[in-house]
Amino acid sequence: MMESLPLETAEKIILRWDSTASEDARDKMIFAGDRDEADLYLQAVDEIQRSLSSVSVSEKVNSAIQIAMARLEDEFRNILISHTNPFDPTTEDEPSQTLDPPSSSSSPRHPHNDSDENDEVSQTSLLRFHSEGAASSVNSSYRSNSCIREIDLIPSDAVYDLRCIAERMVSSGYLRECIQVYGSVRKSSVDASFRKLGIEKLSIGDVQRLEWEQLENKIRRWIRAAKVCVRTLFASEKKLCEQIFDGVGTAIDDACFMETVKGPAIQLFNFAEAISISRRSPEKLFKILDLHDALTELMPDIDIVFDSKSSESIRVQAAEILSRLGEAARGILSEFENAVLREPSRVPVPGGTIHPLTRYVMNYISLISDYKVTLNELIVSKPSTGSRYSGDPGIPDLDLSEFEEKTPLDVHLIWIIVILQFNLDGKSKHYKDASLAHLFVMNNVHYIVQKVRGSPELREMIGDDYLKKLTGKFRQAATSYQRATWVRVLYCLRDEGLHVSGGFSSGVSKSALRERFKTFNAMFEEVHRTQAVWLIPDSQLREELRISISEKLIPAYRSFLGRFRSHIESARHPENYIKYSVEELEDAVLDFFEGTPVSQHLRRRSE
Amino acid sequence: MPATTENNQGSFLGRISIRRNQVLSMDGTHDQEMEDLELFQKHVADRFSELLSSTTEDSSGDALLSISWLRRLLDEFLCCEAEFKAVMLMGRDPSQIAKPPLDKLLPEFLDRVVKSLDICNAVTLGLDAVKNLQRLAEIAVAALDTTPLGDGQVRRAKKALAGLIAAMLHEDNANAKGTERNRSFGRRSGNNAGSNSKDRVRSLSWTMARNWSAAKQIHAMMSNLNAPRGAEASGLAQPIYIMSTVLVFVMWALVAAVPCQERNGLGTHFPLPRQLAWAQPMISLQEKIAEEWKKKEKKGNVGLLEEMQRMEKLGQSLVDFAESFQFPPETERLDEVKKQVEELGEICKRMDEGLEPMQQQIREVFHRVVRSRTEFLVVLDQAGKLSAPTV
Numbered sequence: 001m002m003e004s005l006p007l008e009t010a011e012k013i014i015l016r017w018d019s020t021a022s023e024d025a026r027d028k029m030i031f032a033g034d035r036d037e038a039d040l041y042l043q044a045v046d047e048i049q050r051s052l053s054s055v056s057v058s059e060k061v062n063s064a065i066q067i068a069m070a071r072l073e074d075e076f077r078n079i080l081i082s083h084t085n086p087f088d089p090t091t092e093d094e095p096s097q098t099l100d101p102p103s104s105s106s107s108p109r110h111p112h113n114d115s116d117e118n119d120e121v122s123q124t125s126l127l128r129f130h131s132e133g134a135a136s137s138v139n140s141s142y143r144s145n146s147c148i149r150e151i152d153l154i155p156s157d158a159v160y161d162l163r164c165i166a167e168r169m170v171s172s173g174y175l176r177e178c179i180q181v182y183g184s185v186r187k188s189s190v191d192a193s194f195r196k197l198g199i200e201k202l203s204i205g206d207v208q209r210l211e212w213e214q215l216e217n218k219i220r221r222w223i224r225a226a227k228v229c230v231r232t233l234f235a236s237e238k239k240l241c242e243q244i245f246d247g248v249g250t251a252i253d254d255a256c257f258m259e260t261v262k263g264p265a266i267q268l269f270n271f272a273e274a275i276s277i278s279r280r281s282p283e284k285l286f287k288i289l290d291l292h293d294a295l296t297e298l299m300p301d302i303d304i305v306f307d308s309k310s311s312e313s314i315r316v317q318a319a320e321i322l323s324r325l326g327e328a329a330r331g332i333l334s335e336f337e338n339a340v341l342r343e344p345s346r347v348p349v350p351g352g353t354i355h356p357l358t359r360y361v362m363n364y365i366s367l368i369s370d371y372k373v374t375l376n377e378l379i380v381s382k383p384s385t386g387s388r389y390s391g392d393p394g395i396p397d398l399d400l401s402e403f404e405e406k407t408p409l410d411v412h413l414i415w416i417i418v419i420l421q422f423n424l425d426g427k428s429k430h431y432k433d434a435s436l437a438h439l440f441v442m443n444n445v446h447y448i449v450q451k452v453r454g455s456p457e458l459r460e461m462i463g464d465d466y467l468k469k470l471t472g473k474f475r476q477a478a479t480s481y482q483r484a485t486w487v488r489v490l491y492c493l494r495d496e497g498l499h500v501s502g503g504f505s506s507g508v509s510k511s512a513l514r515e516r517f518k519t520f521n522a523m524f525e526e527v528h529r530t531q532a533v534w535l536i537p538d539s540q541l542r543e544e545l546r547i548s549i550s551e552k553l554i555p556a557y558r559s560f561l562g563r564f565r566s567h568i569e570s571a572r573h574p575e576n577y578i579k580y581s582v583e584e585l586e587d588a589v590l591d592f593f594e595g596t597p598v599s600q601h602l603r604r605r606s607e
Numbered sequence: 608m609p610a611t612t613e614n615n616q617g618s619f620l621g622r623i624s625i626r627r628n629q630v631l632s633m634d635g636t637h638d639q640e641m642e643d644l645e646l647f648q649k650h651v652a653d654r655f656s657e658l659l660s661s662t663t664e665d666s667s668g669d670a671l672l673s674i675s676w677l678r679r680l681l682d683e684f685l686c687c688e689a690e691f692k693a694v695m696l697m698g699r700d701p702s703q704i705a706k707p708p709l710d711k712l713l714p715e716f717l718d719r720v721v722k723s724l725d726i727c728n729a730v731t732l733g734l735d736a737v738k739n740l741q742r743l744a745e746i747a748v749a750a751l752d753t754t755p756l757g758d759g760q761v762r763r764a765k766k767a768l769a770g771l772i773a774a775m776l777h778e779d780n781a782n783a784k785g786t787e788r789n790r791s792f793g794r795r796s797g798n799n800a801g802s803n804s805k806d807r808v809r810s811l812s813w814t815m816a817r818n819w820s821a822a823k824q825i826h827a828m829m830s831n832l833n834a835p836r837g838a839e840a841s842g843l844a845q846p847i848y849i850m851s852t853v854l855v856f857v858m859w860a861l862v863a864a865v866p867c868q869e870r871n872g873l874g875t876h877f878p879l880p881r882q883l884a885w886a887q888p889m890i891s892l893q894e895k896i897a898e899e900w901k902k903k904e905k906k907g908n909v910g911l912l913e914e915m916q917r918m919e920k921l922g923q924s925l926v927d928f929a930e931s932f933q934f935p936p937e938t939e940r941l942d943e944v945k946k947q948v949e950e951l952g953e954i955c956k957r958m959d960e961g962l963e964p965m966q967q968q969i970r971e972v973f974h975r976v977v978r979s980r981t982e983f984l985v986v987l988d989q990a991g992k993l994s995a996p997t998v
Contacts, residue, residue: 059757059934066759070766176746177767180739203725203816205824263732270728277724277977279984313967320974331981335988342991 010047013040014064017071031075031161045168069174076165077181083154084189148231148301150239162244170249183259186237190264193233197225199268207274215275216287222271223294229268230301234261238305254308265314269321276324282336285329289371292325326378333379333412336364341395341419348430351535351595352440354447355427361420362451365413369457375409382408383415396422410461417448435484439534442477445470446541478545485527486552492520493560508567517568517577528588528598535595542593550589558582643694647846648885650690651853654683655888662895671895672864673913674961681968684857685975691850692979695843705990708839712847717983719828719851720976726824726858727973729815731966733867737915741958743771744918747925748952751944758934765929768922775909775919820869821862828855834880849885856889863896866909914954921951
């Protein structure tokens with residue numbers, strides 16, 4: 001406890017440190033030097049202040065207080081500046097950051113990438129995503145509890161000094177100068193920290209011009225940086241303001257905090273805002289959902305850090321951005337559905353195999369199922385479906401009453417599959433060969449079924465009822481195919497029309513029989529040649545269809561041969577008419593749907 | 608479920624209701640349309656007429672480029688925007704706005720909208736810088752408002768005012784680089800209050816992206832801003848042109864008034880259609896503002912905001928007073944100073960009351976144009992009229 005100074009002494013001390021008056025005063029900083037010196041100065045200031053409240057205030061005292069305040073302002077600035085170490089993100093980064101959720105791994109995640117790969121590979125990559133998803137519990141890692149972690153930006157003895165100075169400045173009515181200095185120094189520091197965290201200054205125009213792939217990277221980095229910013233950087237600045245200014249006048253800590261972080265906070269959120277207003281296209285959905293989830297997770301922390309009245313605008317802005325991101329997600333889903341419906345390619349896929357659109361859509365839906373927790377919150381209305389609604393025959397019908405129990409998101413997925421099929425049906429009509437059209441539909445619907453069956457989430461969302469419908473559809477297509485191709489082939493092997501009454505032959509028209517054999521051979525050969533090139537990618541389905549064909553074809557042929565071969569063999573050049581043995585026919589069926597051509601010359605029946 | 612239909616405005620339900628309108632609004636509405644277009648023109652003209660008339664010498668209205676005048680400008684903009692959207696989208700077959708030449712004009716307009724968003728942000732930041740000027744002025748007011756007025760108070764005021772003036776005169780590319788951290792104390796002069804505060808204002812105003820320039824942005828918005836001619840002039844191309852012009856004008860006026868990054872070169876060139884009636888009030892306003900700009904160009908100005916201009920004048924006068932001050936002061940001088948201090952205090956009060964709401968209004972403008980843009984994009988996308996978006 002020091003004794004109070006006599007006023008004269010105090011004045012002398014103040015004047016001694018008047019930086020406008022002496023070189024010496026300018027070159028040294030009180031608070032950077034001897035502790036006693038600083039205490040003495042503060043005491044002097046207190047004495048001057050005390051004397052201000054007396055009845056008559058001398059001009060000297062008036063002047064002295066201003067000199068003291070100017071000096072303190074400089075000291076204040078100096079202390080602040082000597083402790084602006086930019087924030088080191090490597091040490092402050094959250095250790096609890098778990099595996100990145102599947103969405104943030106690179107390109108394989110992109111729904112387009114599987115379109116050229118064969119089924120097996122795409123199956124594996126999907127599985128990889130699923131297992132990653134399970135390991136990091138996708139959505140729960142983004143919804144972990146708030147973890148604000150403040151650090152001490154300035155050592156406590158410096159904080160103490162700052163506080164001492166602030167008290168005196170504020171009580172002398174120099175509050176504004178104090179805020180001004182504090183804000184400008186700390187703001188520079190935050191700026192430097194931002195650079196270290198890799199936060200870029202991008203205008204909205206910049207963001208609109210960048211390629212989405214580049215933006216995906218930036219989004220990823222932004223999410224990491226934003227968490228550190230809100231939970232540690234801003235929170236620590238707030239703590240610092242409280243440490244220095246709490247109790248020193250009214251709401252000064254709030255004012256200083258806003259001075260410091262308002263600009264940076266707006267800059268930070270500007271990026272998310274720019275993303276939320278970017279043009280909508282399907283591939284953006286998942287990164288936007290990532291951004292949405294990250295911001296959702298941050299909102300409680302934002303509410304805590306920016307809880308004062310003066311920082312309301314920042315909270316409001318963050319909430320607005322979040323809402324826009326949700327809208328964007330909804331809009332993109334709608335865009336996607338439109339795009340699937342209107343996808344215009346008319347060039348038929350060779351061999352009737354899986355259309356790239358099918359792959360793309362199923363991959364996309366699969367990703368949607370990964371994000372179902374968030375999307376179930378965002379997607380609140382079911383699709384308004386069907387030509388009944390719009391009178392537009394270009395839109396398929398879907399009876400929503402069957403799906404009362406389902407969430408809107410689930411119904412959207414079903415709707416997407418409905419639209420996909422609708423589109424595929426349209427595409428199938430571009431095949432000249434009706435059989436191929438049926439095969440195409442069969443292949444693609446089967447692919448859809450397999451994808452849904454292969455994913456527990458999808459299966460649960462789509463539901464077994466609809467799955468059954470889909471299964472029925474591809475089976476129906478298979479049947480239609482068989483009818484389209486084989487009815488006329490088997491027609492050659494019918495009994496009727498071959499027998500004649502009377503005459504020397506045993507009741508069989510040899511010419512008719514020869515015709516039959518010739519026709520059968522020609523037809524089969526053509527079908528064989530054509531359909532060997534067709535493709536059923538799924539081996540099991542391929543097998544099943546072949547077996548089904550064989551089951552009808554082989555017995556019919558065997559029986560036909562059995563009954564009528566003698567008539568041919570008793571005449572000339574039987575080999576012109578009986579080209580296939582039963583075994584050869586069975587082998588030939590194995591060529592079907594392999595996707596590769598067979599040689600033109602079929603083995604003739606060996607003599 | 609009203610909440611959700613709002614959310615789905617851009618998607619299915621929105622589409623469905625537009626289709627229903629399609630059936631209803633067939634022929635017979637053509638006259639109604641023409642009327643709507645004419646009304647829109649008239650309303651725009653009226654609104655800017657109002658804004659113009661309040662700036663004349665003898666009116667008691669808001670001075671040109673004052674805070675309250677700018678706030679009214681923003682309000683009028685919101686009204687124009689709302690009417691524009693109604694004209695373009697309501698009761699109309701949406702595919703109409705995707706037909707040529709609109710399929711080119713509308714995306715151009717939307718591009719200008721995106722550019723205006725950055726301007727909104729820059730101006731908002733600029734208003735924060737003005738708040739800092741306000742704070743400096745408040746220091747001076749608080750200091751000079753004391754009686755008896757002593758050396759101490761005057762010195763304090765002088766320091767704040769010197770900072771204020773320096774901040775208002777510095778050019779964007781001034782050599783006042785560096786932040787608080789980089790100044791070396793050893794070489795400080797006693798009267799470095801000037802550079803002190805220059806740094807203050809510069810570092811206090813958060814900057815936009817590197818290389819971003821408000822002037823360039825405005826110029827980019829002006830490109831291809833041509834009045835529709837011939838047959839096009841009677842269709843929807845006209846309101847698009849009008850709205851584009853309004854948008855560009857408002858942004859231009861804001862940038863002229865408020866400090867923001869790189870205003871140099873904003874210049875006064877503004878291609879307004881001299882021959883169109885609705886544009887006359889706007890042209891007059893533009894000429895007035897251009898005149899102001901020319902006056903200040905030599906000295907370098909950070910913004911034509913009326914309160915800032917007056918603040919600078921008062922600040923200069925008070926600094927002169929402060930520099931020649933000797934205790935005890937003469938009473939006549941004091942009376943004069945008192946008046947000026949009062950006026951300065953009044954300006955601070957206006958800023959205190961008006962800057963924050965103005966920032967909120969700008970934010971509202973931001974929201975509105977974004978929302979409208981989204982709606983337009985949905986219609987254009989559906990009509991397949993947009994090239995695949997880069998972003």
